[in-house]
Amino acid sequence: MxxxxxxxxxxxxxxxxxxxxxxxxxxxxxxxxxxxxxxxxxxxxxxxxxxxxxxxxxxxxxxxxxxxxxxxxxxxxxxxxxxxxxxxxxxxxxxxxxxxxxxxxxxxxxxxxxxxxxxxxxxxxxxxxxxxxxxxxxxxxxxxxxxxxxxxxxxxxxxxxxxxxxxxxxxxxxxxxxxxxxxxxxxxxxxxTDEAVPEETATVFKAKPNMFIEGAAFVVYGFISQATFYTISQFISAYAKEVAGMSNNAASLLLSYYSTGTLICVAFTALVGLKIRPVNLVLPYTFMSMIAIGAMTMFPSTTVLVVGSVLVGFFAAGGVMQLGLTVMGEMFPAGKGTITSIFYTFGSIASFAVPFIGGRISIQNVMWMDTIFAVIGFVIALIVFIRYYQTIDTKASK
Missing domain, CATH: 1.20.1250.20 (MFS general substrate transporter like domains)
Structure with a gap:
C-alpha cells in the first residue's frame, strides 16, 4: 500500500x-x-x-x-x-x-x-x-x-x-x-463505496494518551526544539567572535559546519528511522544536543565551537523537530492537520522570541539561555519517552 x-x-x-x-x-x-x-x-x-x-x-x-x-x-x-x-x-x-x-x-x-x-x-x-x-x-x-x-x-x-x-x-x-x-x-x-478502509495507522493503545500531559509536553517541545537550534544558527558567529576570539571568516564557517551536521543527520535518520521508532531517536538526539550546547557555553574554545556546531546541526537541527511531530501524530492519530498547526505555531513563536530576547541580552547570556532551552527539551523528551511506552502497545503497533 x-x-x-x-x-x-x-x-x-x-x-x-x-x-x-x-x-x-x-x-x-x-x-x-x-x-x-x-x-x-x-x-x-x-x-x-x-x-x-x-x-x-x-x-x-x-x-x-x-x-x-x-x-x-x-x-x-x-x-x-x-x-x-x-x-x-x-x-x-x-x-x-x-x-x-x-x-x-x-x-x-x-x-x-x-x-x-x-x-x-x-x-x-x-x-x-x-x-x-x-x-x-x-x-x-x-x-x-x-x-x-x-x-x-x-x-x-x-x-x-x-x-x-x-x-x-x-x-x-x-x-x-x-x-x-x-x-x-x-x-x-x-x-x-462501502469498501473496507485500511487503517491509516497501526498504533494500538494500552491507555489513552492524556492531552494535559503528553499534549502539553508536545506543545512546549514545539517551541523548545525550534528555539534550541534557531538560537545557534542566529548567534553562533557573533558568540565565536566576541567570546572565543575567532576571526570573522572562522566564525562564519561555523554555520557551514552546522549545516553539514544537519545534512548528515537527515541521511542517517532517514535510514535508521526505517527500523527504529521515532520516539527512540528523539530522546538521545535531545540529550546530545543538551551536552553539545552546554559544552559550547561553558568551554568556548575554537575546537569546542567547531565540534559543537556539527553536533548541534546533527542532533538539534537535523530533524528532531519533525520526529517530535511524528511521535505526537502517533499518540494523537486523529486530526493530524490540527496537531501540525499546534506544534508549528509554537515553533513560529520561537522564531520571533529568540531574536527578540537575544538582541536585548549579552551574547554570553544568549548561550546560557539556549542551554536552558536544551535542558528543558531533554526533560520533555524524557517525559514523552516514558509516557509513550506507558500508553502505546508496541507489540501490537506494527
Missing part, C-alpha cells in the same frame, strides 16, 4: 525544495532587490522577517481546515501562494508590496505544512519519521541549488531567473499533484 504513494511523496518533496529556495531567495538577491524597491539592506531584511509573520497568521487555523477539507487542497493553496510570491517579487515596485508578498509566502509555508506533514504520515504510517525528516533534506537541497542558479543568473545579467525557475517548477508540479493519489481522499472514496 505504501508504494502507491511514492509518486505523491516525491511531488510533495519537490514543493519543499522550492520552499528552501523561497526562504533565502530575497537575502541572496539583496542588492538587486534593494535597488528595485528603493530601499537599503535593512529594508530588505525587514521584508524577509515578514515570512515569520505570515506563517504565524495561517498555521493557527490551516491544520484544522486541512483535517476538515483534505490535504490536497492545502497543498494547492501553498503552491498558488508561493507562485504569487515568486512572480510578484519580480514586479514589486516598493518595499510595502514586497512585504505583503512575503507575508503571503509565510502563509504558503503554513498551507504546505498543514497538507504535507499529515499526508506523509498517513501515506507511510510505519515509516512516518523517515517520511517527515526527508522534508528537511528537501529544504536543504533547495538551499544548496539556489546559489548555483544565482551564478547562472549573474552571468546572464538576469537576477529574476531564479524567481521564474521556482515559479515554473511549482506550476508543473501542481499538474503532477493533481494526478497522484492522497490517502485521505482514498479513504473517503472507499467509505463512499
Amino acid at each position: 505504501e508504494k502507491k504513494y511514492f509518486p505523491t511523496a516525491l511531488a510533495l518533496y519537490i514543493n519543499y525544495i522550492i520552499h528552501g529556495i523561497g526562504v533565502i531567495i530575497i537575502s541572496q538577491n539583496t542588492d538587486a532587490l534593494a535597488l528595485q524597491w528603493h530601499t537599503d539592506t535593512a529594508g530588505v531584511m525587514t521584508v524577509v522577517s515578514m515570512l515569520g509573520i505570515g506563517r504565524l497568521i495561517a498555521i493557527v487555523f490551516s491544520g484544522y481546515l486541512s483535517d476538515l477539507f483534505g490535504r490536497k487542497p492545502f497543498v494547492f493553496l501553498g503552491i498558488a501562494s508561493y507562485v504569487l510570491y515568486f512572480l510578484g517579487l519580480i514586479y514589486a515596485p516598493n518595499i510595502t508590496v514586497a512585504m505583503i508578498l512575503t507575508v503571503i509566502a509565510g502563509i504558503a509555508n503554513s498551507f504546505l505544512d498543514s497538507g504535507t506533514y499529515p499526508a506523509l504520515m498517513e501515506s507511510f504510517p510505519k515509516h512516518a519519521g523517515t517520511a517527515t525528516v526527508l522534508i528537511k533534506a528537501a529544504v536543504q537541497i533547495g538551499q544548496w541549488i539556489l546559489p548555483w542558479i544565482i551564478i547562472l543568473a549573474s552571468s546572464l545579467r538576469m537576477y529574476q531567473l531564479s524567481f521564474y525557475i521556482a515559479a515554473v517548477v511549482l506550476i508543473l508540479n501542481a499538474f503532477w499533484i493533481w494526478k497522484v493519489p492522497f490517502p485521505d481522499e482514498d479513504a473517503k472514496a472507499a467509505k463512499a
Whole structure:
C-alpha cells in the first residue's frame, strides 16, 4: 500500500525544495532587490522577517481546515501562494508590496505544512519519521541549488531567473499533484463505496494518551526544539567572535559546519528511522544536543565551537523537530492537520522570541539561555519517552 504513494511523496518533496529556495531567495538577491524597491539592506531584511509573520497568521487555523477539507487542497493553496510570491517579487515596485508578498509566502509555508506533514504520515504510517525528516533534506537541497542558479543568473545579467525557475517548477508540479493519489481522499472514496478502509495507522493503545500531559509536553517541545537550534544558527558567529576570539571568516564557517551536521543527520535518520521508532531517536538526539550546547557555553574554545556546531546541526537541527511531530501524530492519530498547526505555531513563536530576547541580552547570556532551552527539551523528551511506552502497545503497533 505504501508504494502507491511514492509518486505523491516525491511531488510533495519537490514543493519543499522550492520552499528552501523561497526562504533565502530575497537575502541572496539583496542588492538587486534593494535597488528595485528603493530601499537599503535593512529594508530588505525587514521584508524577509515578514515570512515569520505570515506563517504565524495561517498555521493557527490551516491544520484544522486541512483535517476538515483534505490535504490536497492545502497543498494547492501553498503552491498558488508561493507562485504569487515568486512572480510578484519580480514586479514589486516598493518595499510595502514586497512585504505583503512575503507575508503571503509565510502563509504558503503554513498551507504546505498543514497538507504535507499529515499526508506523509498517513501515506507511510510505519515509516512516518523517515517520511517527515526527508522534508528537511528537501529544504536543504533547495538551499544548496539556489546559489548555483544565482551564478547562472549573474552571468546572464538576469537576477529574476531564479524567481521564474521556482515559479515554473511549482506550476508543473501542481499538474503532477493533481494526478497522484492522497490517502485521505482514498479513504473517503472507499467509505463512499462501502469498501473496507485500511487503517491509516497501526498504533494500538494500552491507555489513552492524556492531552494535559503528553499534549502539553508536545506543545512546549514545539517551541523548545525550534528555539534550541534557531538560537545557534542566529548567534553562533557573533558568540565565536566576541567570546572565543575567532576571526570573522572562522566564525562564519561555523554555520557551514552546522549545516553539514544537519545534512548528515537527515541521511542517517532517514535510514535508521526505517527500523527504529521515532520516539527512540528523539530522546538521545535531545540529550546530545543538551551536552553539545552546554559544552559550547561553558568551554568556548575554537575546537569546542567547531565540534559543537556539527553536533548541534546533527542532533538539534537535523530533524528532531519533525520526529517530535511524528511521535505526537502517533499518540494523537486523529486530526493530524490540527496537531501540525499546534506544534508549528509554537515553533513560529520561537522564531520571533529568540531574536527578540537575544538582541536585548549579552551574547554570553544568549548561550546560557539556549542551554536552558536544551535542558528543558531533554526533560520533555524524557517525559514523552516514558509516557509513550506507558500508553502505546508496541507489540501490537506494527
